Amino acid sequence: MARFVLLLEFKNEDDRLKVRPAHREHLQALLEQGRLVTAGPWADDKGAMHIYEVEDEAELREILDRDPYTAVDAYDIALLKEWTPILP
Template sequence: MARFVLYMEFKNEDDRLRARPAHREHLQALFDQGRLITAGPWADDKGAMHVYEVADEAELREILDDDPYTAVDAYDIALLKEWTPILP
């Protein structure tokens, strides 16, 4: 398994806010499956950071393809990088 950090920058605010409940349900399901470690928006709500634990980047890309935010073009990926934590 590999850990990835995703930093997204929000856009298309009206569409994003309409999709937010479904997006959060999607995140909750991933968390329940153990594939999402943590997630949340920046304090200014201009973007968010997620930490995933997945087999590889291809699996993460599939997760992002299924995200309701992707369907409404609600974000740009500012950073998507494999991460090696040294503490839990």
């Protein structure tokens, strides 16, 4: 398994807010499956950080394709990078 850090920059605010409940349900399901470590928006709600534990980047891209935010073009990816944590 690999860990990936994803930094998002939000856009299309009206559409994003309409699908936010479905986006959060999507994240909750990933957390329950053990594929999401943590996620949350920046304090100014201009973007977010997610940390995933997945097989590879291809799996993460598939997860993003199913995210309701993707369907409404609610974000740009500022960073998607494999991460090697040294502490829990």
